Amino acid sequence: MAIPLWINGRAYLTVSDSFYDVLNPASGEAVRRVPLCGAAEAAEAVGAARGAQAQWAAMGVPARRALLNALADGLERYAGHFAKLLDLDAAVGAEAAAQEVADAVRALRGESVGASGVCALVVGAGRSLARFAAALAPAMLAGATVVVKPSPKAPSAIFALCELSARAEWPAGVLNLLQGDTAAIEGLCAAAVDRLVYAGEQPLGDQVGAIAGAAGVPFELAGA
Numbered sequence: 001m002a003i004p005l006w007i008n009g010r011a012y013l014t015v016s017d018s019f020y021d022v023l024n025p026a027s028g029e030a031v032r033r034v035p036l037c038g039a040a041e042a043a044e045a046v047g048a049a050r051g052a053q054a055q056w057a058a059m060g061v062p063a064r065r066a067l068l069n070a071l072a073d074g075l076e077r078y079a080g081h082f083a084k085l086l087d088l089d090a091a092v093g094a095e096a097a098a099q100e101v102a103d104a105v106r107a108l109r110g111e112s113v114g115a116s117g118v119c120a121l122v123v124g125a126g127r128s129l130a131r132f133a134a135a136l137a138p139a140m141l142a143g144a145t146v147v148v149k150p151s152p153k154a155p156s157a158i159f160a161l162c163e164l165s166a167r168a169e170w171p172a173g174v175l176n177l178l179q180g181d182t183a184a185i186e187g188l189c190a191a192a193v194d195r196l197v198y199a200g201e202q203p204l205g206d207q208v209g210a211i212a213g214a215a216g217v218p219f220e221l222a223g224a
Contacts, residue, residue, distance in 0.1 A: 002035070003033070003179065004035075004179075005045065006176055007044055007177070009166055009172025009173060014037060014041050016035035022156070024088060024089070027091075032088075034155050034179040034180075035180070036183065037178055038183040038184060039187035039190055041179075045178045045191075046118060046191035048173040049146065049174070052171060052172065052173030053117070056144075056174045057116055061143075067140075067169070068108050068109070068137055068140060068141065069109060070168040071165055071170070072105050072109045074164045074168050075101065075133075075161065075164065079098065080098075081160070082101045082104075083101050084097070086100055086101070088156065089128075089155070090125065090126075090153075100129055100130045101129065103130040103134075104129045104130045104132070104161075105133075107130065107134040108137050112137070113141050113142045115142055116142045116143040116144045117144050117193075118194045119146050119193065120149065120193040120196045121149070121197045121222075122198045122208050123151060123198075124201045124205075125200070128150060128154040129157040129158060129161065132148060132199065133161075136175075140175075144194075145173065145176075146174070147177070147178055149177070149180060149188065150177070152179065152180070159177055186215070189217045193217060195219070196212040197219075197221075197222050205221055
């Protein structure tokens with residue numbers, strides 16, 4: 001099953017010449033596929049985030065906190081489903097997957113406040129949902145809007161959380177998802193995001209930082 005993009009509050013289908021097959025590490029089976037996107041799709045996602053940012057920031061912290069709590073509640077309600085998605089993509093095992101979902105719920109309810117603006121968030125394959133939530137919550141609480149680019153190796157749970165944000169009545173455009181690899185990251189930089197944040201394993205973080213540096217985009221490493 002192909003996983004699309006998520007732009008402006010809905011699934012966004014794109015025509016792509018290249019796809020990445022998501023392989024379950026335990027079985028070697030192709031369980032998902034994602035389009036490998038580039039500059040055009042990145043510009044669309046960043047444009048949606050840019051268009052939503054002023055209104056999102058104007059809502060105020062209490063309103064944004066309430067929406068983050070609603071997303072955390074939804075994730076907790078569907079914890080079993082999300083754990084299965086994590087295990088299907090990464091074969092982490094039921095116990096580790098359940099713990100990661102719990103960690104993500106806790107992160108969404110955190111009180112740390114980051115920086116506003118339009119943020120591109122690149123997430124590595126390991127502990128993808130927990131790292132995403134830990135980097136997402138402070139940005140959203142601060143009034144930032146976000147374009148997330150998950151690892152093509154582990155995209156399912158992050159896409160599902162974007163879908164869940166619509167059920168939690170998040171405004172369209174505040175959270176967007178771009179599928180892809182290096183070309184997608186370069187496209188996010190070319191679309192003039194305010195900063196690029198990487199949450200994941202260090203070796204890939206060095207590569208992402210180099211792309212941001214070459215484009216003159218402020219770069220941050222996020223821990224989880």
